Amino acid sequence: MTDNVPTLDGVWNQGWQSAVELRAALLGGEPLPEMPYVPVRLEPEEKAHAAVVLDYSRYYGMDVTYQQNSNFYFGSPVFVAAGLAADAIGNASARGRAEAMARAQWREFQQVTVYVTSTRLLALVDGTRWLSWYHQGNVQVHALLGEWAVVQMFPDCEPVRWQGPAAPWLAVLLVYLVFGEDNLRHHPELSALGPAFG
Known part of the structure; x- marks a missing residue:
């Protein structure tokens, strides 16, 4: 293992190993699994691939008033x-x-279930509203594996961070869905997951 691979045990080890296996499978040409059910209506031709539990936060500043x-x-x-x-x-x-x-700082910390589909990520935020982050609008994916996080950058909204044992797995899937197999193979932030054969 390399220096930037975090120490692993239990659920963290399972999350890391899932990311390694997913990357190898996708680079080997295997199709993504499909879920038969998600609790929200999908768009025509949209396929649900997975549901994972992660910590969610967004990065932004805000106007604050105070009394003198x-x-x-x-x-x-x-x-x-x-x-x-x-x-x-x-x-x-x-x-x-x-x-x-x-x-500007990370805000709105909460644990959510993230549904990964062929076109977007969906999550019920604050237990009251469904938010979507479309792959097509994703400009950059930062796989911060040493922090067990993945950050999505968009041109029209705040950065979104997903963090937890499933974050490396989600990073692999996002890089693949947003940028394709070639980027998955050569993405430098994913090199800690092992060699990219094929």
Whole structure:
């Protein structure tokens, strides 16, 4: 194994081995499996291939508001100065918290079931809304195998990160569905899964 292969045990080992086997099978010309049922309506000619449980998050910044204190102090100069200093410290602290919350970062952490189809990924997010990420709109797939993650980049929405034991397997499948067999064979981030024969 190479240096960038994570230490494996239990379900993590199974996830890694599944990714190795899927890559070998796809490069060997085997067809993708098809699921007979998914809980949502698919588009005409769309085929469901798998359902995996992963941690989901998106990367974005946001507008945050905070309230500043500006109290009126009456009394001795020491009392007034102490009150103004306390307000300044409180305002600086509130501003710092708001700036930290507003920075672009991974958000919306939750575990979801991801349905992989021939045209998109589907997931029920927040338990209330089905979201789709179409392979055709996917500009880049980052297989971050050492972090047990795969990140999808799109031109018109925030990056999406999938993380967990099944992430290497999903990375293999996404690279294949989005970019094809040649990219699957030569994708440098997938080299830790072993040699690409064929």
